[in-house]
Amino acid sequence: MxxxxxxxxxxxxxxxxxxxxxYPQVTLAHGxxxxxxxxxxxxxxxxxxRNPALEPLHDGAVLEVPAGRLALSTDSYVVSPLFFPGGDIxxxxxxxxxxxxxxxxxxxxxxxxxxxxxxxxxxxxxxxxVRSMARAAKDAGVNIVTGDTKVVDRGKGDGVFINTTGIGIxxxxxxxxxxxxxxxxxxxxxxxxxxxxxxxxxxREGLSFETTIESDSAALNGLVGALLGALGExxxxxxxxxxxxxxxxxxxxxxxxxxxLRLEERAIPLAEQVRGACEILGLDPLYVANEGKCxxxxxxxxxxxxxxxxxxxxxxxxxxxxxxxxxxxPGRVMMRSRVGGTRIVxxxxxxxxxxxx
Amino acid sequence: MxxxxxxxxxxxxxxxxxxxxxYPQVTLAHGxxxxxxxxxxxxxxxxxxRNPALEPLHDGAVLEVPAGRLALSTDSYVVSPLFFPGGDIxxxxxxxxxxxxxxxxxxxxxxxxxxxxxxxxxxxxxxxxVRSMARAAKDAGVNIVTGDTKVVDRGKGDGVFINTTGIGIxxxxxxxxxxxxxxxxxxxxxxxxxxxxxxxxxxREGLSFETTIESDSAALNGLVGALLGALGExxxxxxxxxxxxxxxxxxxxxxxxxxxLRLEERAIPLAEQVRGACEILGLDPLYVANEGKCxxxxxxxxxxxxxxxxxxxxxxxxxxxxxxxxxxxPGRVMMRSRVGGTRIVxxxxxxxxxxxx
Numbered sequence: 212m213x214x215x216x217x218x219x220x221x222x223x224x225x226x227x228x229x230x231x232x233x234y235p236q237v238t239l240a241h242g243x244x245x246x247x248x249x250x251x252x253x254x255x256x257x258x259x260x261r262n263p264a265l266e267p268l269h270d271g272a273v274l275e276v277p278a279g280r281l282a283l284s285t286d287s288y289v290v291s292p293l294f295f296p297g298g299d300i301x302x303x304x305x306x307x308x309x310x311x312x313x314x315x316x317x318x319x320x321x322x323x324x325x326x327x328x329x330x331x332x333x334x335x336x337x338x339x340x341v342r343s344m345a346r347a348a349k350d351a352g353v354n355i356v357t358g359d360t361k362v363v364d365r366g367k368g369d370g371v372f373i374n375t376t377g378i379g380i381x382x383x384x385x386x387x388x389x390x391x392x393x394x395x396x397x398x399x400x401x402x403x404x405x406x407x408x409x410x411x412x413x414x415r416e417g418l419s420f421e422t423t424i425e426s427d428s429a430a431l432n433g434l435v436g437a438l439l440g441a442l443g444e445x446x447x448x449x450x451x452x453x454x455x456x457x458x459x460x461x462x463x464x465x466x467x468x469x470x471x472l473r474l475e476e477r478a479i480p481l482a483e484q485v486r487g488a489c490e491i492l493g494l495d496p497l498y499v500a501n502e503g504k505c506x507x508x509x510x511x512x513x514x515x516x517x518x519x520x521x522x523x524x525x526x527x528x529x530x531x532x533x534x535x536x537x538x539x540x541p542g543r544v545m546m547r548s549r550v551g552g553t554r555i556v557x558x559x560x561x562x563x564x565x566x567x568x
Numbered sequence: 569m570x571x572x573x574x575x576x577x578x579x580x581x582x583x584x585x586x587x588x589x590x591y592p593q594v595t596l597a598h599g600x601x602x603x604x605x606x607x608x609x610x611x612x613x614x615x616x617x618r619n620p621a622l623e624p625l626h627d628g629a630v631l632e633v634p635a636g637r638l639a640l641s642t643d644s645y646v647v648s649p650l651f652f653p654g655g656d657i658x659x660x661x662x663x664x665x666x667x668x669x670x671x672x673x674x675x676x677x678x679x680x681x682x683x684x685x686x687x688x689x690x691x692x693x694x695x696x697x698v699r700s701m702a703r704a705a706k707d708a709g710v711n712i713v714t715g716d717t718k719v720v721d722r723g724k725g726d727g728v729f730i731n732t733t734g735i736g737i738x739x740x741x742x743x744x745x746x747x748x749x750x751x752x753x754x755x756x757x758x759x760x761x762x763x764x765x766x767x768x769x770x771x772r773e774g775l776s777f778e779t780t781i782e783s784d785s786a787a788l789n790g791l792v793g794a795l796l797g798a799l800g801e802x803x804x805x806x807x808x809x810x811x812x813x814x815x816x817x818x819x820x821x822x823x824x825x826x827x828x829l830r831l832e833e834r835a836i837p838l839a840e841q842v843r844g845a846c847e848i849l850g851l852d853p854l855y856v857a858n859e860g861k862c863x864x865x866x867x868x869x870x871x872x873x874x875x876x877x878x879x880x881x882x883x884x885x886x887x888x889x890x891x892x893x894x895x896x897x898p899g900r901v902m903m904r905s906r907v908g909g910t911r912i913v914x915x916x917x918x919x920x921x922x923x924x925x
Contacts, residue, residue: 244811245916270668271641278635284628285680289718311627323642361646369724376733454601559602
């Protein structure tokens with residue numbers, strides 16, 4: 212989405228609140244805990260994230276919570292480059308952690324943001340990232356309630372690393388865990404795979420295609436909320452296939468639940484252009500990261516309804532039934548290929564795509 | 569504390585669980601999300617932090633919480649060097665976030681840990697750090713329940729950065745906020761200032777003294793718990809004077825509560841050796857970071873009892889009454905010096921001590 216498409220209300224302005232004439236770049240003193248740190252926090256972070264819990268600027272935020280199950284998830288984001296088609300490190304840091312909470316069955320309650328800035332980072336870039344975080348958080352319906360900023364010397368970081376940690380409430384009747392996959396369960400996927408990893412790699416490798424391949428980075432809490440609201444505990448497992456891709460996610464589930472998984476290659480949505488890019492890059496799309504997709508493993512009788520619910524959501528229009536859970540070959544994932552043979556889908560070993568998230 | 573003094577029970581062993589013959593250093597593949605990432609998580613992080621919430625190794629942890637006020641705090645640690653007298657980045661990352669929760673009046677419930685590792689970090693160093701985190705968490709009575717590991721290319725990080733985020737419960741009847749400082753309130757300090765910053769700087773600058781100056785890095789939740797348990801809402805403000813030192817902390821409180829603070833320099837505990845080191849390093853100890861001290865602002869009638877409670881705790885033996893809150897000069901901190909004059913204690917401006925935490 213271009214900046215021109217930004218909804219105007221409630222979002223911070225395009226103009227960096229710390230003008231170039233004042234500080235064109237982040238300096239070590241911005242992390243020293245004195246005046247400059249305070250100015251950065253107030254003029255940039257508070258301006259972008261403004262909400263009642265953040266206002267007191269204390270050592271932490273205090274929130275009222277109901278009794279029950281609280282999900283807690285953390286992720287550090289080190290993606291390179293910082294800006295890529297379909298997103299940037301800021302939106303990714305919000306989406307990724309909101310999604311991790313959603314994969315626990317939780318609706319997000321609040322996020323924290325911890326920045327490690329490299330001396331020399333252009334202040335305009337930081338503002339673009341912070342603004343993108345604010346927009347992503349607003350779209351996902353969650354506030355960034357407390358944060359932290361550190362600055363490291365030039366050459367000891369890489370522009371910016373962001374940690375987001377989120378808390379969320381798991382509604383009653385929702386019981387999501389990888390270990391809950393049971394023989395007979397159906398495996399659904401919310402859409403096309405490999406867009407995120409290929410978008411990042413294309414930029415890094417300087418590849419260009421007829422149309423730009425965009426990251427699928429998106430917050431899945433709405434999609435997951437719709438699924439859980441209707442199906443409750445008939446949803447057994449949720450997983451977002453990020454680093455390591457779909458292959459790693461299904462292997463983790465198979466290992467955790469001590470069940471087998473059988474997948475149909477032809478059922479797995481994959482854009483033709485992304486398939487082509489994977490061939491050029493020498494990648495198997497099953498191992499490429501996604502940032503706006505989820506796997507859902509549901510009770511056998513709930514599959515049809517789950518598929519309809521996913522497809523009714525803007526982020527699940529291309530959702531598909533891609534396989535089932537079996538009692539055979541526990542811990543292993545088998546896939547029937549397009550040409551008919553069956554192969555083991557193994558967990559990724561060794562290096563494939565560093566700094567994809 | 570040397571490794572020999574480690575209590576043996578419940579703590580991970582000295583030996584790095586990933587032997588040098590296998591992987592002497594962290595590689596990019598350890599962050600790729602595949603087999604090596606899983607091996608690192610299971611053999612190192614799970615081995616060190618083992619607890620029931622962490623076991624499922626899902627995208628997040630799920631915890632039962634009572635209804636009430638939840639404190640949430642985040643901090644990224646980028647201290648350089650990674651190991652210093654009195655601690656390391658691992659123990660600091662636990663103490664710092666436990667303390668931020670304590671300064672909200674909360675008892676810690678759980679921590680998250682997010683690692684950004686630089687390719688080439690010796691595996692033995694990582695184990696030493698992880699082990700130190702495990703010990704610090706155990707000592708503070710809190711579990712590390714979920715985490716994340718990323719690896720960045722050589723030259724794009726600095727060994728290891730750690731984010732810890734914590735949640736804690738604020739007991740009923742506890743109301744801590746910088747804005748609650750009121751004229752007449754007493755200002756207490758739990759012990760000697762400037763040890764942490766001077767310990768780090770001494771190592772960086774290659775200074776040596778008769779005895780080694782050690783960081784005061786420690787978890788204050790026990791000390792704060794004792795204070796709040798006895799005095800409840802008569803404790804108005806708690807603050808750990810970390811980055812920016814005591815001067816920044818008292819200025820933040822004065823600004824937030826729109827009150828004045830009047831301090832007595834002679835009452836502020838400071839080790840003779842640390843004072844000397846500050847002179848050599850050209851530092852004002854009031855601006856130097858602490859990692860195991862807290863300021864407590866209490867109702868006038870509670871000061872004596874508060875002081876006795878602090879002094880009864882091993883981490884507060886040298887606690888002192890250092891000043892009071894006044895209605896005059898709101899937003900300003902004045903200090904009566906040892907020689908009798910009065911000066912403004914301003915907020916630190918510009919760079920002083922980068923990467924102290």
